[in-house]
Amino acid sequence: MVNQLNQVELEKLAGDIIEAAKRSGADEADVYIEMGRESEITTRMEKIENLKESISQGFGLRVFKNKKLGFSYSSDFSKGAIKLAVEQAISLAQEVSADEYNGLPDQKKIKKTLDLQIYDPEVDLIPGQKKIDLCLEAERTMFDYDKRITNSDGVGFYDGQGTVVMANTAGECNAFASTFCHLTVNPVASENGKLQSNGWQSTARFVNDLHSPQDVATIAAERTVRMLGARTPSTAVVPVVFDNVTGAALLGNLVGALDGDAIFKGGSFLLNKLGQRVATEIVTIVDDGLMPKGLASSPFDGEGIATNRKEVISKGVLQSYLYDSYTARKAKTKSTGNARREYSSLPSIGPLNFYLQAGKSSFNEIIGSIKSGLYLTNLMGFGANVVTGDFSLGGAGLWIENGKLAYPVEGITVAANMLDLLMKVDMIGSDLLFLGSVASPTYRVASMTVSGA
Numbered sequence: 001m002v003n004q005l006n007q008v009e010l011e012k013l014a015g016d017i018i019e020a021a022k023r024s025g026a027d028e029a030d031v032y033i034e035m036g037r038e039s040e041i042t043t044r045m046e047k048i049e050n051l052k053e054s055i056s057q058g059f060g061l062r063v064f065k066n067k068k069l070g071f072s073y074s075s076d077f078s079k080g081a082i083k084l085a086v087e088q089a090i091s092l093a094q095e096v097s098a099d100e101y102n103g104l105p106d107q108k109k110i111k112k113t114l115d116l117q118i119y120d121p122e123v124d125l126i127p128g129q130k131k132i133d134l135c136l137e138a139e140r141t142m143f144d145y146d147k148r149i150t151n152s153d154g155v156g157f158y159d160g161q162g163t164v165v166m167a168n169t170a171g172e173c174n175a176f177a178s179t180f181c182h183l184t185v186n187p188v189a190s191e192n193g194k195l196q197s198n199g200w201q202s203t204a205r206f207v208n209d210l211h212s213p214q215d216v217a218t219i220a221a222e223r224t225v226r227m228l229g230a231r232t233p234s235t236a237v238v239p240v241v242f243d244n245v246t247g248a249a250l251l252g253n254l255v256g257a258l259d260g261d262a263i264f265k266g267g268s269f270l271l272n273k274l275g276q277r278v279a280t281e282i283v284t285i286v287d288d289g290l291m292p293k294g295l296a297s298s299p300f301d302g303e304g305i306a307t308n309r310k311e312v313i314s315k316g317v318l319q320s321y322l323y324d325s326y327t328a329r330k331a332k333t334k335s336t337g338n339a340r341r342e343y344s345s346l347p348s349i350g351p352l353n354f355y356l357q358a359g360k361s362s363f364n365e366i367i368g369s370i371k372s373g374l375y376l377t378n379l380m381g382f383g384a385n386v387v388t389g390d391f392s393l394g395g396a397g398l399w400i401e402n403g404k405l406a407y408p409v410e411g412i413t414v415a416a417n418m419l420d421l422l423m424k425v426d427m428i429g430s431d432l433l434f435l436g437s438v439a440s441p442t443y444r445v446a447s448m449t450v451s452g453a
Contacts, residue, residue, distance in 0.1 A: 004035055004037065005035060005077075007175050007177065010033050010035060010175065011165050011173055011175060013077060014031050014033055014059075014166070014167035014173055015167055015173065016082065017059060017085075017086070017167075018030075018031055018167050018168065018169055020082055020083065020086045021061065021063050021086050021169070022169055024063075024086050024090050025065060025090060026063040026064065026065055026093075026169065027064050027066065028064040028103055028104045028168070029061065029062060029063045029064065029089075029168060030061075030062050030104060030168035030303070030304065031059055031060065031061050031062075031166065031167055031168070032060045032164070032165075032166050032302065032341055032342075032343050033058070033059040033165040033166070033343065034056070034057065034058055034059075034162060034163070034164055034342065034343045035055075035056070035057040035162065035163050036055070036056055036057075036162025036163065037055050037056075037124075037160055037161055037162070038052075038053070038054055038056070038158070038159070039052065039053040039054075039158070039159055040052040040053075040156065040158050041128070041131045041132055041135060041156065041158075042135065042154050042156040042157075043132070043135040043136055043139055043154065043156075044139075044152050044153075044154045044155070045139075045151070045152055046139050046143075048132060049154060051128075057075055057077065058073060058075040058343035058344060059073060059074060059077070059085070060072075060341070060342070060343040060344060060345065061073065061085055061086065061089050062089070062346070063086075063093055064102050064103050064104070065090065065093045065094070066093075066098055067098040067099055067102045067103070068093040068094065068096050068098050068099070068102065069092075069096060069099065069102050070089040070090055070091065070092035070094070071346055072085040072086075072092065073085065073343055073344045073345075101326050101329040102326070104168055104169070104170055104303075105303045105304065105325035105335055106325070106334075114290075114299045116176075116291075116292055116293075116297045116298070116299060117205065117206075117292045117293045118176070118177075118178040118293065118297050118298070119177045119178050119179050119205070120179045120205060120206040121179075122207050123159050123160075123179040123180070123206075123207050124161055124179075126159060126181075126207060131157045134157050134183065135157050135183075137213040137214065137217075138155045138183065138216060139155050139185075139217070141213065141214045141218060141221070142155075142185055142217040142221045145187075145217070145218060145221035145225070146221060146225045148190060148191050148225060148228060149187045149188065149189045149221055149224065149225065150188065150189065151188035151190070151195075152186060152187055152188060153199070154186055155183075156184045157181070157182070157183050158180075158181070158182040158183075159180065159181040159182070159207075160179065160180055161177065161178065161179040162177070162178055162179075163175060163176070164176055164177075164178075164298070166300065166304045168304060172304055174299065174300055174304060176299050176300075178205065178298070179205055179206070180203065180205060180295070181203070181204055181205075181207050181210050182201065182202070182203045182204075182210075183201060183210060183211070183213060184200070184201040184216075185199055185200055185201070185216050185217045185220040185221075186198070187199065187217075187220055187221050188224070189228055191228040191229065192229075194228070194229075196224055196225075196227040196228050196230070197224060198220065198224040198377075198378070199220045199223070200216050200219040201435055202215075202216050202435075203295060203434070203435060203436065204293070204295075205293045205295065206293065209293065223377065226398065226408060227396065227408045227410070228408070229407070229408060230396065230407075230408035230409055230410040230411075231407065231409060231410075232410065232411040232412065232452045233399055233409050233412065233452040234452055235449070235450065235451045236449075236450055236452075237447050237448070237449050237450070238372055238374060238447065238448070239369075239370045239373035239446055239447060240373060240374045240414060240444070240445045240448040240450065241367065241375045241400070241442060241445075242440070242442065242443055242445070243375065243376065243377050243397075243442055244432075244435065244439070244440055244441065244442065245377065245378070245379075245435065246376045246377060246379045246397075247356065247440030247442065247443055248355075248435065248436065248438045248439050248440040249379050249438075250379070250384075250391075250421075250440075251354070251355070251356055251438055251439075251440050252354075252438045253383045253386075253391065254285070254418065255322075255354065256268070256383070256384075256386040257269055257270045257384075257386050257389065257418070258270060258312060258320075258322045258351075259321070259322060259386075260321045260324070260327040260328065260331055260333075261327045261349060263321050263331070264327060264330050264331050267386060267387050268386055269385075269386065269387060269388055269389035269417075269419060270321070273318050274318055274321070275317065275318065276318055277423075278313060278316065278317070278419060278422055278423075279313055279316040279422035279425060280316050280422070280423060280424070280425050280426060281315050282316070282426070282427075283313055283315070283316050283356065283422060283425050283428070284311055284313060284314050284316075284356075284357040285355070285357070286310070286311050286355055287312050287322065287336075287338070287352055287353070287354045288309040288352060288353045288355075289301070289309070289337060289352035290307055291309070291352075291353045294437075295436060296351070296352045296353045296354075296437035297352065298352070301324075301335075301338060301339040301347075302324075302339035302340050302341025302347040303324060303325055303335070303339040303341070305325065305337045305339065307337045307352060308336070308337050310336065316422075320336060321336070322336050322338040322349050322350075323335050323336045323338060324338060324347050324348070324349050325339065327349065337352075338350060351438065352437065353437055353439070354437060354438045354439070355432060355438065355439040356439075356440045356441060356443065357428075358428065358429065358430050358431070358432035359427065359428025359429060359430060359443070360428075360430060361427045361428060361429050361430065362429065362430060363429055363431060363442055365427070366427050366429055366443075366444050367403060367404070367405060368403035368404075369427065369444070370400045370403060370444070371402060372399075372400065372402075373399075373400045374395075374397055374398075374399060374409070374412070374414075374448075374450050375397045375399075375400055376395050376396075376397040377396065377397040377398065378396040378397060379393050380393060380394035380395065380396075381393040384418050389417045389418035389419050390415075390416075390418075391415065391416065392413055392414075393414055393415075394413055395412050395413065395414050396408070396410040396411075396412065397409060397412075409452070411452065412450055412451060413450070413451040413452075414450055414451075415448070415449050415451065416445075416448050421445055421448070424445045424446040424447060424448075425443055425444070425446075426445070427443065428441055428443045428444075429441040429442035429443060
């Protein structure tokens with residue numbers, strides 16, 4: 001097993017790699033180093049199914065010479081491997097065409113004292129038996145919830161920690177450490193020979209912020225059992241309520257449309273809409289890399305640029321696209337700190353903690369406002385067309401009648417255009433929930449086509 005280096009040792013390693021790149025003739029260079037540990041424990045039918053623990057490490061080196069880009073990476077930190085990686089990056093830079101937009105980013109300064117609360121030392125101290133007990137307790141709770149829960153797609157506990165160090169030839173060297181833990185429960189219920197499966201999860205940076213196995217299992221069981229006896233409704237145009245899961249999934253379709261590269265190439269339905277209304281006034285969508293305990297928070301992005309909080313849509317008006325430094329140069333603007341990166345890849349544009357800001361309506365108020373409509377709890381299929389904004393997705397959920405959740409439905413298709421949908425969001429819940437880096441509260445769309453029988 002690889003011996004983990006501490007942050008000081010990784011920073012020295014980063015400096016050594018940068019110095020080697022400079023000696024080899026690079027005009028500019030940066031190195032992105034990752035080292036971390038992950039563990040996985042899964043149980044099924046109250047028996048241990050999987051036990052894994054792994055340590056990973058690697059560095060990715062970008063070099064720029066005469067505005068030409070070369071990239072190489074390695075999981076080997078030895079001097080010989082570093083020498084080879086530098087030689088490969090320099091060699092590749094000599095074989096490609098020059099690009100005037102290549103180079104290190106202009107914005108470099110990071111707040112050294114920034115504490116995002118994304119590292120919990122307790123995560124590394126969780127005993128293996130406790131992780132197993134958490135999974136078994138979740139399964140027991142799940143099976144005890146309802147006798148119709150007869151099987152399981154598994155319960156899993158995952159945790160890990162990692163350190164990122166980034167240095168460049170401009171003299172910058174920055175680092176951060178982070179942790180995560182994750183519990184997921186996936187029951188299977190049966191009635192009259194028909195099966196339904198669903199699930200729930202909790203993810204947190206700090207182990208004490210993770211929801212209890214009883215709470216996660218109870219929600220997972222309730223979401224599964226309530227779908228038994230699902231029917232297919234008739235096709236109708238009705239209000240649709242998106243829950244935290246489907247709301248976040250649909251919101252994720254906006255990310256590709258906000259990508260600065262897609263905007264530059266004219267391949268986004270949000271092209272030429274900066275400063276224009278693209279949603280109702282109650283819609284504010286935020287991208288925040290500095291959220292305390294955020295699941296995607298980090299002090300700097302994949303190029304070393306300081307992250308930030310920004311409202312990409314503010315009260316319905318589009319305020320910003322997302323850029324890395326390369327695409328920003330092409331668009332004659334500045335990077336928004338949205339370069340995402342792993343050691344084995346070049347930077348690309350992506351969101352941080354990306355979410356629809358919570359509103360003031362309660363869940364009961366939203367459901368109670370609908371005489372006949374759909375509460376959507378599951379989406380299936382591909383995302384929206386980034387160029388047109390059109391989407392058509394399979395779905396399932398609960399039908400609403402006279403302000404109450406009446407019966408489960410499946411075999412339906414929901415279709416709309418993203419811009420039309422955003423302009424019909426007329427109620428937003430107060431229940432913003434982060435299950436991943438893209439998050440959403442419950443929200444209501446005034447009308448959508450729901451295709452069924």
